[in-house]
Amino acid sequence: MPEPAAGEVRVRVVVSGVNPTDWKARTGLYGGEAVESVPNQDGSGVIDAVGAGVDQVAVGDRVWFTLAAFQRPMSGSAQEYTTLPVERVFPLADSASFEIGASVGVPAITAHRALTVAEDGPTRLSPGALEGKVILVAGGAGAVGHAAIQLARWAGATVIATTSPGKTAYAESAGAHHVVNYREEDAAAQIRSFAPDGVDVIVEVAAGANNELNLAVLRPLGTIAIYANDGNQPLALDIRANMGLNARYQFLLLYGVGPKLISAAAEDVSAAIAAGVLPVGEDAGLPLHTFDLARTAEAHQAVEAGATGKVLITVSES
Template sequence: MQMRAATYHKSGEASDVLSIIQCEKPEPGPGQVLVRVSFSAVNPSDVKTRSGKTPRPIDDFQIPHMDGCGRIVAVGPGVHEGRIGQRVWLWLAALGSRWGTAAEYTLVPANQAVALPDSASDELGACLGIPAMTAHECLLHAGPVTHKKVLIAGGAGAVGHFAIELARWAGATVIATVSTPDKAKLAQQAGADFVVNYRDDDVADQITAFTNGVDIFVEVAIVDNWNIDLAVAAPGASIATYATDGRELSIPIRECMAAGLGLRFFLLYTHSRSALSLAAQSITDALAEQALTPLPHLTFPLDDIALAHEAVENGESRKVLLDLRDSDT
């Protein structure tokens, strides 16, 4: 049976290399499930991979996108048939596989199709994946955060949004940094206890006055924020950083040693699958308790995938999704 899918055969500009094709629907093998996709999320890393900035091997063709949401329609050997019909959210679908989520159907290992609680919308399910799992692992990299003071840099971004919500769910006090009043509102809506504009001259003073020391940092711009982080860190604090713009960071080692500061560099794609599976279950527990909310999103049809990629490249602040619910084979 045929399906519609977005594919590319080589890296390049979105409008040059992305095309919509008809191809054979894959069949699930041992331990796999076939999912009818409802929404496919476009992450910055998906765009970078397609453009060639962070290239990955292409197995004849590549259907892009790691994250999405849908319903299981078939299972392979070793997967309980009771999972057929289950609504699921998907993570890292295209990592080491040609079957990303930008298609009517995708094929993933069963544990990468995680049951979606009835209370969670498909749009929320599609928004999870990379942002929520990055948030979870950075937030908890040094252990439980109950009663801890947590600083989320970039609190209005996708990772920041879920980091705030997961931290509140876990019982932490949450400080978020943002760049505009509108983004401050988003961080507050997500549940941040204190929000500060990182462009203010007295950012460190404001944070210290509120917290008297931060225990855990979820950091998106460590080079820009290093001096602030060091100034507000409590003794024994720990920083997890998950992004880079390529600049180098010079660290005052003696000062860090005296503060007992921990520093963890995080890349989701090299993180252990067992740890990510545990993170997925924890995220689903938070979903079941309605602790997570959808990101503001902008939706495109599958046929406009190039425009969707260009929107991400041009700095669209909303989460970009492809809507495949009414896609016709």
């Protein structure tokens, strides 16, 4: 049983969340030497013990957490108990399920970051923070896209999502005001019909593939926030077009943004959870695929194979 050091807590894990970053790290896609590790960055559970100097949470508190295994390879969430720095652990509202708690983490904080990097936009999210803004969420059926739709709508934005034809209903269920099939030839015209002046922020999952569409719908001084490049198509920047738009590109990877931004985003995400605006499940547009702890390998394989929705591992009883 791991013991929490000063500034740490021990969590009895109830649900572990699996993200693409987890299988990529496990398979060495990020480089570096292979080390013994416990997978998964996200999870939820109950505080089981606290180390010296910890007063933010107490034994028995329900919590969600993220970046569990960052620089701590044995602290991943795919285990019954884990010790974590208290700054990576956040209160989980009594009204929220442990499944919600394990689903936010990396996806919701990534979405929060994408929605708060515009030069003329807010740095925090709350009701009204994005009032008057138009947000385009590429890949609205994915976990990050799902959270971006929910958070942007909660903050008052008009939300347009792009999906493939078979996934339109997921983005609609998440709360997108408009959903466009990005494969249609007139996708840009459809988006422009909802946003004649262009979109303020694009939350981008496939930067290379969507490059031409993005430049066709971005407003002057708009921002493209890139957190992935699904399909690995190279991103070739049209310098003149981007200069004409005074476009801003922001690349996102949570591991390097620092604890201050993570904590600020987590506060807003916790508020959104408490407000009931980050639901998960089929009805909310994010189907859940649940495995038990002994099937962790299968859970990783499901994410790697591109499962639509959220893959979770049930670790213990709540």
